[in-house]
Amino acid sequence: MKPTLLILAAGMGSRYGGLKQIDPFGPHGETLMDYAIYDALAAGFARVVFVIRRDFEAEFRQVVGSKYENHVAVDYAFQGLDDLPSGFSCPADRRKPWGTTQAIWCARGCVDEPFVSLNADDYYGKSAFVSAAQFLAQPTPPESSPCYCVVGYPVLQTLSEHGPVARGICELDDQGYLRTLVERKRVEKVGDTGRFLDEQGGAIALRGDEAVSMNMMGFTPAVFPQLERHFARFLEQHVRTADSELVIPTVVDQIVREGSARMRVLTSRDSWFGVTYAKDKPEAVESIRRMIDRKEYPSPIWSRS
Numbered sequence: 171m172k173p174t175l176l177i178l179a180a181g182m183g184s185r186y187g188g189l190k191q192i193d194p195f196g197p198h199g200e201t202l203m204d205y206a207i208y209d210a211l212a213a214g215f216a217r218v219v220f221v222i223r224r225d226f227e228a229e230f231r232q233v234v235g236s237k238y239e240n241h242v243a244v245d246y247a248f249q250g251l252d253d254l255p256s257g258f259s260c261p262a263d264r265r266k267p268w269g270t271t272q273a274i275w276c277a278r279g280c281v282d283e284p285f286v287s288l289n290a291d292d293y294y295g296k297s298a299f300v301s302a303a304q305f306l307a308q309p310t311p312p313e314s315s316p317c318y319c320v321v322g323y324p325v326l327q328t329l330s331e332h333g334p335v336a337r338g339i340c341e342l343d344d345q346g347y348l349r350t351l352v353e354r355k356r357v358e359k360v361g362d363t364g365r366f367l368d369e370q371g372g373a374i375a376l377r378g379d380e381a382v383s384m385n386m387m388g389f390t391p392a393v394f395p396q397l398e399r400h401f402a403r404f405l406e407q408h409v410r411t412a413d414s415e416l417v418i419p420t421v422v423d424q425i426v427r428e429g430s431a432r433m434r435v436l437t438s439r440d441s442w443f444g445v446t447y448a449k450d451k452p453e454a455v456e457s458i459r460r461m462i463d464r465k466e467y468p469s470p471i472w473s474r475s
Contacts, residue, residue, distance in 0.1 A: 171283045172216035173306045177203060178273045178385070179230070179290035180223045180249040192233050195455050197462065198470035203234065203290050205458070207242065208471055213299035217243040219280060221273045224248050237472050247277040255402040258409060269415030270385060271401055278394040288386040293454065294321065295440020302388045305434060316431040319388040320348060320422065322381030323442045325357065326364055332449040334358040338383035338419030340435055348433035351383060351423040381435055383419055384442050396425055
C-alpha cells in the first residue's frame, strides 16, 4: 500500500509573522509544500492530506490545494479547538491550537494507510521521502509492537542565525532505534557548535552532530489510538492552561519509553531548512534557486494541465 503524505499546515506562524504555509519561496510563487509534495510523489506517495484550520480553508484550497488536482489525490483534515477526546471540552477563552499531536490525531478519520507527517513550512530533501517510503513498505509481524520512523538531521544544520528554536533531540540505541526524544527549548548556535537551555535555565553544550527530529515521522494507523490516549492524559492536567500544547516529539518519546512502539531513526543525506523567523526566508529562497540551477527541480514546479 502506497503511503500518504500528511502535511501539518494549521500552525499560527506567530514568530514568522503570518501564514508562512502559503508564503512563496520559489521563483514562480512556489511554497515549501510544493517541493515536499513533488519529492513525495517521486518517492511513491499516492495521496496528500492537508491538516488545516477552518478559518483559512477557502484561501488554502484556492491558493494551495487547487495546484495538485491534476497530479495527486488531495484530502483535508481540520484541526479545531473543540476536536478533543471524549469527555473533554474546549475552554471558551482558548485561542491557540493544541499542538502537533492533536494535528496528526485530527486526521484519524481520513487516513487508513501508512503515512508520513511533516511540517508545511520546512524543506526536508528528496532522500528523506525515499527512506521513509521504503521503511513504511516493510511488513511488520502481526505479533510485534508497531514500528514507526523519524527522519533525523544533524542539529547544527537546523539552527537559525536569527534566534533560538525548539528542537527534538534524539538519543539512539546501538541498532539505530530511538531511545529518547526530548523537545529542547532555546536551541541556538554558539560559534561552530550549539547549546540549549535545560529546565532549570542552565546552558548545555552540543557537539553539533546530534540527530534532531524536524517533525518528519512515519506512522501506521495504529498510532491514532496511542495519540488519543496521551492527548487525553495531557488534557487532564492542562486543559485550562491557555497556551498549553502537546507536541508530537513529547508523545513519541512517551510511546517509546513505555514500550508500546519502536521508532527507527532514518538519517537524511540532504539538508533541511525552514523559516522559523522572517529573516530566515532569504536564505531559504536562495537555497531553492541553487537547486533549480542544478536542475534538481523544474521551474515552475507544477503546471495546471
